[in-house]
Amino acid sequence: MSVVVKHRRYVPYSHAHYAGNLVDGAYALALFGDVATEVCIQMDGDEGLFASYSDIQFVAPIRAGDVLEVTATVTRVGNRSRTIDVHLRRGLPGPARPVRVGGRGARPADRRGHTPRGPWSYLCPTDRSDSEETRKSDR
Numbered sequence: 001m002s003v004v005v006k007h008r009r010y011v012p013y014s015h016a017h018y019a020g021n022l023v024d025g026a027y028a029l030a031l032f033g034d035v036a037t038e039v040c041i042q043m044d045g046d047e048g049l050f051a052s053y054s055d056i057q058f059v060a061p062i063r064a065g066d067v068l069e070v071t072a073t074v075t076r077v078g079n080r081s082r083t084i085d086v087h088l089r090r091g092l093p094g095p096a097r098p099v100r101v102g103g104r105g106a107r108p109a110d111r112r113g114h115t116p117r118g119p120w121s122y123l124c125p126t127d128r129s130d131s132e133e134t135r136k137s138d139r
């Protein structure tokens with residue numbers, strides 16, 4: 001079963017905490033969690049838990065005003081785990097120049113580029129009753 005989930009999000013200026021309107025990497029990691037949660041809900045009918053990642057590369061900055069597209073693709077399905085390949089792309093088709101509103105401008109949306117990416121593993125309960133029994137036995 002091949003599942004692909006995409007989310008798009010505008011990065012508000014309230015999330016910029018560094019010079020040059022840079023946004024911290026944790027913002028991207030939170031987006032990864034959002035798409036992975038939807039993958040687990042679609043596949044298993046329940047939220048999953050982040051278990052590990054084998055690699056993450058921050059290859060381009062994220063700035064306030066950027067429009068981001070996060071894509072999660074299931075690459076492996078185990079009994080109780082899913083390996084999900086996650087990519088975050090900055091910029092979607094839009095105006096060639098920044099739009100000025102109140103003296104501030106949004107980043108041009110035609111600046112395409114990949115930002116953080118990497119394979120992640122999530123634990124997803126395959127059966128709701130089974131996961132409840134596991135929780136009880138772990139107590």
